[in-house]
Amino acid sequence: xxxxxxxxxxxxxxxxxxxxxxxxxxxxxxxxxxxxxxxxxxxxxxxxxxxxxxxxxxxxxxxxxxxxxxxxxxxxxxxxxxxxxxxxxxxxxxxxxxxxxxxxxxxxxxxxxxxxxxxxxxxxxxxxxxxxxxxxxxxxxxxxxxxxxxxxxxxxxxxxxxxxxxxxxxxxxxxxxxxxxxxxxxxxxxxxxxxxxxxxxxxxxxxxxxxxxxxxxxxxxxxxxxxxxxxxxxxxxxxxxxxxxxxxxxxxxxxxxxxxxxxxxxxxxxxxxxxxxxxxxxxxxxxxxxxxxxxxxxxxxxxxxxxxxxxxxxxxxxxxxxxxxxxxxxxxxxxxxxxxxxxxxxxxxxxxxxxxxxxxxxxxxxxxxxxxxxxxxxxxxxxxxxxxxxxxxxxxxxxxxxxxxxxxxxxxxxxxxxxxxxxxxxxxxxxxxxxxxxxxxxxxxxxxxxxxxxxxxxxxxxxxxxxxxxxxxxxxxxxxxxxxxxxxxxxxxxxxxxxxxxxxxxxxxxxxxxxxxxxxxxxxxxxxxxxxxxxxxxxxxxxxxxxxxxxxxxxx
Numbered sequence: 001x002x003x004x005x006x007x008x009x010x011x012x013x014x015x016x017x018x019x020x021x022x023x024x025x026x027x028x029x030x031x032x033x034x035x036x037x038x039x040x041x042x043x044x045x046x047x048x049x050x051x052x053x054x055x056x057x058x059x060x061x062x063x064x065x066x067x068x069x070x071x072x073x074x075x076x077x078x079x080x081x082x083x084x085x086x087x088x089x090x091x092x093x094x095x096x097x098x099x100x101x102x103x104x105x106x107x108x109x110x111x112x113x114x115x116x117x118x119x120x121x122x123x124x125x126x127x128x129x130x131x132x133x134x135x136x137x138x139x140x141x142x143x144x145x146x147x148x149x150x151x152x153x154x155x156x157x158x159x160x161x162x163x164x165x166x167x168x169x170x171x172x173x174x175x176x177x178x179x180x181x182x183x184x185x186x187x188x189x190x191x192x193x194x195x196x197x198x199x200x201x202x203x204x205x206x207x208x209x210x211x212x213x214x215x216x217x218x219x220x221x222x223x224x225x226x227x228x229x230x231x232x233x234x235x236x237x238x239x240x241x242x243x244x245x246x247x248x249x250x251x252x253x254x255x256x257x258x259x260x261x262x263x264x265x266x267x268x269x270x271x272x273x274x275x276x277x278x279x280x281x282x283x284x285x286x287x288x289x290x291x292x293x294x295x296x297x298x299x300x301x302x303x304x305x306x307x308x309x310x311x312x313x314x315x316x317x318x319x320x321x322x323x324x325x326x327x328x329x330x331x332x333x334x335x336x337x338x339x340x341x342x343x344x345x346x347x348x349x350x351x352x353x354x355x356x357x358x359x360x361x362x363x364x365x366x367x368x369x370x371x372x373x374x375x376x377x378x379x380x381x382x383x384x385x386x387x388x389x390x391x392x393x394x395x396x397x398x399x400x401x402x403x404x405x406x407x408x409x410x411x412x413x414x415x416x417x418x419x420x421x422x423x424x425x426x427x428x429x430x431x432x433x434x435x436x437x438x439x440x441x442x443x444x445x446x447x448x449x450x451x452x453x454x455x456x457x458x459x460x461x462x463x464x465x466x467x468x469x470x471x472x473x474x475x476x477x478x479x480x481x482x483x484x485x486x487x488x489x490x491x492x493x494x495x496x497x498x499x500x501x502x503x504x505x506x507x508x509x510x511x512x513x514x515x516x517x518x519x520x521x522x523x524x525x526x527x528x529x530x531x532x533x534x535x536x537x538x539x540x541x542x543x544x545x546x547x548x549x550x551x552x553x554x555x556x
Contacts (some may be wrong), residue, residue: 049142055321057310116548119511119519123158124546125197127492127528128185129214130163130205137168137181142188148529149192150248152378155543156550159195161525163295166202166267167215174220174256176262177270185280192427195285196278197525198391200268202290203244206279217242221255229255233300233317236342241300243293247384248322261387268395279399286400288449289392296406296451297437299377301422302349304446309537311410311467312350313359314422316342318377330376346422352466353411359418363426366416371473378426378433382440389444403441405434407452407494409460409471434481442485450478452494453509454502479519488522496527498538508546510549524549 031313129395134140147161162185169177189196204212216222225231225242231249232240249260258266278284293300301314308314311415319342320329328340345364347356354360364370385403392401427433441448455471482489490512497503510521530539547554 001499004469014535026120048130054497114507114513116507116511116551117553119551120518120550122194122510122521122549123523124158124549125159125195125523125525126152127161128524130211130215131528132162132185133168133181135168135171135215137178139181139184139188141183143460146188146192147201148534149189151534151539153192154185155546157194157546158523159197160196160529161197161199161288163201164202164271165205165215166290167204167217170218170220170267171351172219174258174268175266177267177274179274183274186275186283190278190281196283197286197288197523198271198284199288199295200264200271200290201295202264202267202294203293204242217244218413219336221245224255224442228318229262230320230322231255232320233283234319235306235315235317236255236344236346237553238319239306241293241306243300243303244290246317246320246322247380248326249321250384250387251360254321261391262386265391265395272395277398284399286402286447287392287396288402288404289388289446291388294404294406296404297381298406298408298423298425299381301424302419304348309347309421311352311464311469312320312519313347313353313356313411313418315349316346316422318342318380326380327373327376336369336372339372340378341371343373353416356418357480359414359416359421361415363416365418365421366430374421374426375419378424378436381424382436385437386440389441389446393444400447400449401444401491402449404451404492405437407450407471407474409452409455409474409476410464410467410469412470412474413468432477432481434478437485438485438487439479441482442487445487447488447490448478448482448490449490449525450475450482451492453491454497455505455526456496456501456505462556483517483519489519490523490525491521492525493527496530496532498532498541500541500544502556503541503548506545507548526543 091468124398128145132140132145133426139145152160162182164182169179169182186196204214204216205211206216209302217225221231222242225240228454229240231245231254232242233244233246234240245260247260249255250263251259253259255263268287272279275284291297293303299317301317302308302312306315318324322340327342328337331337331340343358343364345357346359351359353363356363358364360368365374389401390404393480406423408420408423408425411417413431417425417427417429417433420433425433425437436447452471457470457472460467460469460471479489491506493506497506506524510524512519532544
């Protein structure tokens with residue numbers, strides 16, 4: 001589409017032709033892997049990514065009658081906004097169509113909603129509150145919970161997700177498990193004919209966004225950590241992170257005679273035996289295996305308790321003695337013993353990439369040492385997932401298992417992708433860091449559960465332009481890395497979502513319009529059951545979303 005024609009149509013949509021504001025400037029730039037078109041006016045600053053993946057904006061006049069899609073594909077037959085040379089408005093733009101579609105509200109372009117009637121059925125689960133089971137492993141407020149579950153069932157929600165906290169179940173003595181509260185909870189859920197997604201939560205709860213309770217690691221683990229703090233992830237300054245155990249002790253007998261892997265397996269096996277009837281009758285649909293902080297396969301690189309604030313790049317977490325021993329060994333094998341240490345020029349938790357010599361454009365991340373270190377750092381992550389999922393398949397043979405990846409979308413539009421690198425995702429602009437993870441999950445027939453599907457790049461650009469975030473680009477990359485190796489992909493929202501705009505973005509990602517293979521999410525889990533969700537106007541919108549995810553017709 002010619003730039004001038006695109007510019008003129010866009011200007012008409014955001015201001016009257018008589019506006020005296022400065023003319024819009026258009027220029028194409030290449031950022032990372034994808035091309036973007038930046039359109040700026042005196043009042044608005046829009047980033048409109050061209051991609052093969054997503055329909056982003058509609059512009060039309062006498063010279064340009066098609067929607068804008070990646071690679072310039074013309075899709076006139078989908079959702080036309082403007083008529084052909086309509087004399088009722090300048091440059092052939094129909095004022096009737098403009099009003100019908102409300103395409104500009106507060107400076108934002110809106111498109112007509114896609115009709116999902118008859119599309120694939122995507123099951124919907126709702127996360128239960130974090131504190132539904134207390135520290136004594138008792139069910140909290142069962143009557144209120146039953147009422148809420150009945151309401152969810154009435155709108156055809158498929159099931160619920162619940163965390164089984166290691167810090168509650170094996171709290172005081174190794175290999176003494178208390179499942180009492182979970183037994184009662186599971187019975188209630190099953191009696192209401194809802195399914196269960198169960199998370200093996202080997203991490204601490206508290207201190208992260210949305211955490212309203214505190215559930216520490218088991219007391220006996222904390223006691224071990226007092227004498228041997230290297231069982232926890234550690235940053236360059238020696239600060240310990242108690243969210244989860246370092247992957248450096250996966251095979252070290254430092255947990256009262258057991259390795260971390262043995263501890264995880266014993267816990268999973270106990271759960272499988274204790275809840276056998278729920279597996280046998282299909283009440284438990286799948287098990288998500290906690291693999292790191294927040295249950296996600298990543299390093300705890302951006303802990304709020306250490307002062308991190310969005311959009312800081314985070315910090316490498318490999319300075320416990322066990323991971324450092326592994327790094328030194330890898331450096332010796334490579335023949336460069338002086339590489340056996342972490343980067344000393346990677347900034348701090350709240351640094352920006354350009355402020356560091358390691359992550360800046362042309363920085364050390366892409367030098368000989370940087371590539372060696374990042375390969376080692378990311379491989380430790382993949383190896384941990386590989387080992388734990390192998391044991392999970394032994395414990396839960398015949399049951400679907402899943403693993404969660406976090407959506408680290410900030411600094412995605414830079415060359416280094418610094419925030420992803422510190423989290424263990426070796427995904428700079430010249431490398432696909434998610435393909436190795438997808439291949440590992442494929443090996444264990446594990447569903448990839450990915451977050452942030454509700455986020456829009458445009459919103460991030462408006463709210464935090466300095467973060468150079470691209471959640472849409474990240475979602476596209478990760479989903480396709482999984483689909484390329486033919487593994488199932490599930491998802492959940494990263495932040496609370498109550499509005500139609502957020503739900504529409506989830507639907508777009510759940511059921512991609514132009515996927516030639518008809519790919520779609522295998523399930524979606526909503527974060528989370530709360531009084532705010534149950535408010536009438538929010539719940540009506542949520543019910544509408546559930547119907548569309550199920551492929552049912554809806555009305556306004």
